[in-house]
Amino acid sequence: MSNGMAAHLLPIIRKEFIHIIRDPRTLAVMFVMPLLQLILLGYAATSDVRNVPLAVYDQSRTPQSRRLVEAFVASGQFAVTQVATSEQDLARLVDSGRAQAGLIIPPSYATDLLGGRTAQAAFVLDGSDPSVASTSLSAARLIGQVEATTIQQQNLARRAGGVALATPIEVRTRVWYNPDMASAYFMVPALIGMILQIQATLLTASAIVRERERGTIEQLIVTPIRPWELIVGKILPFALVALLITVEVLVIGTFWFKVPIRGSLPLLLGISCLFLLSSLGIGLLISTVAQTQQEAFLLTFLTLLPSVFLSGFIYPIAAMPLALQFVSGFIPLTYFLVVVRGIVLKGIGIPDLGNQIVALTIFGIVLIILASARFRKRLD
Known part of the structure; x- marks a missing residue:
């Protein structure tokens, strides 16, 4: 490398390292994410089912x-x-x-x-x-x-x-329920839950952070709008979009992948709203931590990793170590997957889904309250 090229490159490299060091939260997420992937893939990514x-x-x-x-x-x-x-x-x-x-x-x-x-x-x-x-x-x-x-x-x-x-x-x-053991019967209903979580969490978090980056959220704060009205106004459109996406996935899954819907569609949409509360709450929490849209995206992806590997979305929970099975009980998607697969494939109703409905209700209320409290604090 010539002295002239080094003279040009070194200041740029030094400048980028300074930017990385000055953003310790993004740096921490970048190092935590591979560690989390290694642990989850090492222990959860198995189909050796026992017990x-x-x-x-x-x-x-x-x-x-x-x-x-x-x-x-x-x-x-x-x-x-x-x-x-x-x-x-x-x-x-x-x-x-x-x-x-x-x-x-x-x-x-x-x-x-x-x-x-x-x-x-x-x-x-x-x-x-x-x-x-x-x-x-x-x-x-x-x-x-x-x-x-x-x-x-x-x-x-x-x-x-x-x-x-x-x-x-x-x-x-x-x-x-699935005599041919077709994988589409297993994956298509699960995709409803995963898509709901991704859309609700990422869109909510990134939209609020984008307002903060542009400085427009300060303009909303000085208006007569109360904090809870601002919160509801920000998350409600994304909730409606997520529900429309749910219907879209159900329609495509039924007509394209031939996955039957044996249960009540209104019941599924109603419980989907409970699950949306949890995802919107997570998105709001991320918006109170992230300073940039890039940071919001990384934090959203970090929360999705446990949901993908520990909820039963791909790998059976029964095949995981007991410690990870315990952790899976604190992931809302774990309960929603039981609901969506139960309604779509088994045709079961509220009596068989009572525990899951109660769990999703508790998760939704707690996460929305915590997220709203932190969001209001950031607005004050």
């Missing part, structure tokens, strides 16, 4: 039926979290998401097994998450085959070389 919540409806209640249940648990793939009292009760548990799979053992299970006939059991699976469903389906079939082979070997040993005439156990599997 899938299993509901059991054991009508036989015999040592033979208990052995079959123990075989499912011993595999490490399933964990019995619910005991159903009827097939309708088991269906409700799977509908509400409290169980992702169900094992139904008929009353004649032990009698058929001891009588030398094929004993049948039914295994039902929530197919709304294909990554979990495909792994669980393969595991259930393998468990049934291993248990049948074990019993057959025991029968042959007792008969001293006799021939077993029938397969001892047959586990019949059935996938609910």
Whole structure:
């Protein structure tokens, strides 16, 4: 490098480093973001699902039926979290998401097994998450085959070389909601939540920061407009735009990707409004911290990372470490994804979504109150 070129470049490089150092918040976000990506991708980006919540409806209640249940648990793939009292009760548990799979053992299970006939059991699976469903389906079939082979070997040993005439156990599997386990059924409803969060958070944060950069927000402050009126006036248009985008995604998903809407569309839009409160609150909070639109964009992206990786948007929560599963409980998108997939794919209603509705309401109210308080403080 010639002395002349160095003389030209060095002042420019020095000037840029000074700008970077003088903006410590943006610098901190730039260093925190790769660290957060590394942690989330290292721990959350996995499809190795274990301990899938299993509901059991054991009508036989015999040592033979208990052995079959123990075989499912011993595999490490399933964990019995619910005991159903009827097939309708088991269906409700799977509908509400409290169980992702169900094992139904008929009353004649032990009698058929001891009588030398094929004993049948039914295994039902929530197919709304294909990554979990495909792994669980393969595991259930393998468990049934291993248990049948074990019993057959025991029968042959007792008969001293006799021939077993029938397969001892047959586990019949059935996938609910998404029999073909199409990935579009899983991703399209989830995109509604992600797009809602991105649009509401980014547009709200950047719009307010843009007003501050241009100096026009000071002009609004000196008008007779009260702070809460200014807040509502700023965020309401973005909320309406986000809802229109929700309808757009639903229409495209239904007609282009053939994703059926089995539940109530008004209910989905109503709960979407609750979720929007959280996203708008996050956008307002970012606007009170960011000084520039670039900083607002970086902070928005930083808040989106946990939502993408820890909410169940791509990777199943059941496959994450317990610490990250705990963190996912503090992400509003986690609850909204249960809502949108439940309404769109399962057709469930308010009775099965009570916990999610309460959680989204609490998140929305708390975030809007905190954001409004900080925003008013910045205006004063």
